[in-house]
Amino acid sequence: MSVRLRKWKSKEGKVQEAWWVDVKYQHPDGRVERIRKASPINTRRGAEEYERQVRHALLTGALGKEQQEEKRVLTVAEFEPRFITYSENQNKASTLAAKQQLLKSHLLPIFGSMRLDRVSREAIEDFKARKRKEGLTAKTINNALTVIRTLFAVAVEQEELTHAPRVKLLKAEKPEFDFLNFEEADRLVRSAEPTWRAMVTVALHTGLRRGELIALQWDVVDLVAGRLVVKRNVWRGHFGSPKGGRSREVPLNAIALDALKAHRHLRGPFVFCDDAGDFLKNDTCRNAILRTSKRAGLRPIGWHTLRHSFASHLVMRGVPLKAIQELLGHASIEMTMRYAHLSPDVKKDAVRALESQPRGTLGAHG
Secondary structure, X not given: OOEEEEEEEOOOOOEEEEEEEEEEEXXXXXXXXXXXXXXXXXXXXXXXXXXXXXXXXXXXXXXXXXXXXXXXXXXXXXXXXXXXXXXXXXXXXXXXXXXXXXXXXXXXXXXOOOEHHHOOHHHHXXXXXXXXXXXXXXXXXXXXXXXXXXXXXXXXXXXXXXXXXXXXXXXXXXOOOOOOOHHHHHHHHHHOOHHHHHHHHHHHHXXXXXXXXXXXXXXXXXXXXXXXXXXXXXXXXXEEOOOOXXXXXXXXXXXXXXXXXXXXXXXXXXXXEOOXXXXXXXXHHHHHHHHHHHHOOXXXXXXXXXXHHHHHHHHHXXXXXXXXXXXXXXXXXXXXXXXXXXXXXXXXXXXXXXXXXXXXXXXXXO
């Protein structure tokens, strides 16, 4: 058989396998040439296709030339600059920085010296085990695995790799989140310094992220219609589109609208700014919310706690999750589902759905 599956044991005693092609070809001059090579795509179908390519190359005399011109496979570290260039063109500044940090701290120290085509499933599983022993959370490990998986995909796209190894993520528990109850939220607003009260109020009643609040400008705030459009975000001084790359419209309730009207100023385009009209810095905002939570007698919180509070309060008031997803700008409903358990009637409504079935349907065979 010209295509077969080879199995062997590694030095560690683990069983490994690969699909090989074994082709004999007689040239017009009577010379017989035998080619035995591992298939670059490690499946039966891939090996069969590779066998056809080898036979065609032998028939046309292109095999020798192909082998002579075959370029050296890059290591992961050698390909990394090209991957970063690709990411610079595709990702936001915050996403790019996260990728670079994961590569530097976790991926390159282990995979950097390996050729792209030598990173096996076994090596990836060893990486997972090693990082778990180091105490990394499943979420952090999955973030790193997602980066290396994307790197392989880009290598395939740029024809530096024939196929990408399968990268399976770890099962990770849904992250817990903190939010303020209604009384705590009111206490936080009352305790806020006058210069910060409007920003705290708007955060609690719109669910905007910290970067979206900092980047908010008056040109997207309609105080007459009572709405604002989230179209900008800032991260470490870099302005861009909101997370997910899409703008969204958020209606303003009476509380948020009154806060913005009272806060109206002429210092510049930014809604929330310093005395000179410049946009606020992350450290300034972080210290302000910590200071405010302390004044209110609350645990230390961040601006994202106010976003969680906005979503949690809506769920507890019976607002549909789909509407909350759109208000928060979540790309998928799965992210919004983390708040579902806060709905007081979610289980009750689920059971009531059975009441609409025709009489006699349930228990008919009892």
